[in-house]
Amino acid sequence: MKELVEMIAKALVDIPEEVAVRAIEGEQSTVLELKVAPSDLGKVIGKQGRTARSIRTILGAAGMKLKRRFTLEILE
Amino acid sequence: MPEPELDNVKLRLEPFLSRLLKSASLEVRFQVLPGSGQIYVTGTPDIVVTFDGANSDLLLQRGGELLDALEHLCLEYLQLPSAERHRIAFDCQEYRALRLEELRLTAATAAESVERSGRPFALNPMNSRERRIIHLALQENPAVRTESEGIGPHRKVVIYPAQKNNRK
Numbered sequence: 001m002k003e004l005v006e007m008i009a010k011a012l013v014d015i016p017e018e019v020a021v022r023a024i025e026g027e028q029s030t031v032l033e034l035k036v037a038p039s040d041l042g043k044v045i046g047k048q049g050r051t052a053r054s055i056r057t058i059l060g061a062a063g064m065k066l067k068r069r070f071t072l073e074i075l076e
Numbered sequence: 077m078p079e080p081e082l083d084n085v086k087l088r089l090e091p092f093l094s095r096l097l098k099s100a101s102l103e104v105r106f107q108v109l110p111g112s113g114q115i116y117v118t119g120t121p122d123i124v125v126t127f128d129g130a131n132s133d134l135l136l137q138r139g140g141e142l143l144d145a146l147e148h149l150c151l152e153y154l155q156l157p158s159a160e161r162h163r164i165a166f167d168c169q170e171y172r173a174l175r176l177e178e179l180r181l182t183a184a185t186a187a188e189s190v191e192r193s194g195r196p197f198a199l200n201p202m203n204s205r206e207r208r209i210i211h212l213a214l215q216e217n218p219a220v221r222t223e224s225e226g227i228g229p230h231r232k233v234v235i236y237p238a239q240k241n242n243r244k
Contacts, residue, residue, distance in 0.1 A: 004099035011092055011153050043152075048228030051152055054145035061134050061142050062100040 001062060001070050005032050008055055013040035029069035032059070036074075044074060082110055085123055085154065085164065092153055093125075093146070104129040111165075121165040125150070128168070135168045140175070143168055144203060162205070179206055183213035183235075190235045191219040198225075201232045 002023045010016040018037040023030055036044055045052045052074060059070040086108045097104055104127045111121045127135055127143070135143040147166035156164070165172060182199065190197045199210065210233045211222050220235050 001099075004096070007095055007099060008149060012149075046148075046152065050148060050228070053229065054148045057141050057145035058096070058100050058149075061102060061131075064134070065101050065131070 001030065001059060001066075002032060004058070004062065005034055005055065005072065008058075009034055009036060009044050012043045012051065013037065014043070015040055029071060031071045031073055033073045033075055038076075041074070041076060082108070082123055088154060089125070089150055093150060096146070096149070102134065103131040104135065111163075122163045123165075125164070125166045126168065127166070132168050136171055140168075140171055143171065175206070176209060179209045180213045183210045186235050187214055187217055187220045190237055194237050196234050196236045198234045199232050201226065201230050204231075207231070207233050 002021050006019060006021045009019045009021070013019060013036050015037040018035075018040070020035045022033040022035075024033065034044065043051070044055075046054070052072065056072050059072055063070045089108060093106060097106070106125055106127045109124050109126060111124050125147075135146070143166055147164075150166070151161050151164065154164075167173075179202075186197050186199060202210070207224050211224075214220055214222050214235065219238050221238050223234050223236065224231055225234050226232055
């Protein structure tokens with residue numbers, strides 16, 4: 001799921017080289033920490049958080065299939 | 077303004093969306109097609125992306141939440157000017173057309189109740205495309221006026237009795 005967040009973020013930002021995702025694996029859940037260039041934060045969050053919410057929705061669907069919870073944390 | 081041309085959109089969208097679906101382990105297929113002239117929530121789009129396959133039901137759960145999420149991310153990715161965004165619509169199992177009928181019915185029923193009671197009525201939160209349908213559905217109704225209120229995912233249409241307008 002790290003690849004999923006990474007590919008979406010890289011597709012949306014101006015500086016893809018600065019996209020980094022770290023996966024922190026727990027027992028039943030995984031926290032995905034997304035870091036982007038400060039100038040690209042708005043691109044991954046979106047108006048009223050709509051882009052971040054869309055990514056979380058897709059993670060939720062994928063998690064349902066894989067029986068695992070994925071949490072997206074965007075680092076500021 | 078650049079127009080979202082079918083070939084151009086196809087060329088850019090297909091690799092991105094294929095990879096996205098694969099990374100998310102979603103078993104759905106999609107096709108990028110010219111709009112068939114059918115009326116969707118957004119009007120008559122020039123380009124329709126339709127989904128089918130084993131997991132397509134997932135797309136329509138909770139009011140088409142996943143379908144909307146994919147649509148939003150793809151439109152962001154394509155970086156269309158906001159006036160052009162409505163020309164592309166994502167659909168699955170005719171969901172948009174069904175939803176359009178449902179929204180029009182909701183608008184008519186709610187407007188009737190506002191007219192009868194003389195009290196405002198707030199509809200459930202909706203995205204901008206769906207709110208637009210409600211506004212348009214009641215535009216010609218002299219008994220009511222509509223307004224969008226609230227922020228982000230909580231933004232909803234409130235239907236008011238029209239005479240409030242005159243008091244302003």
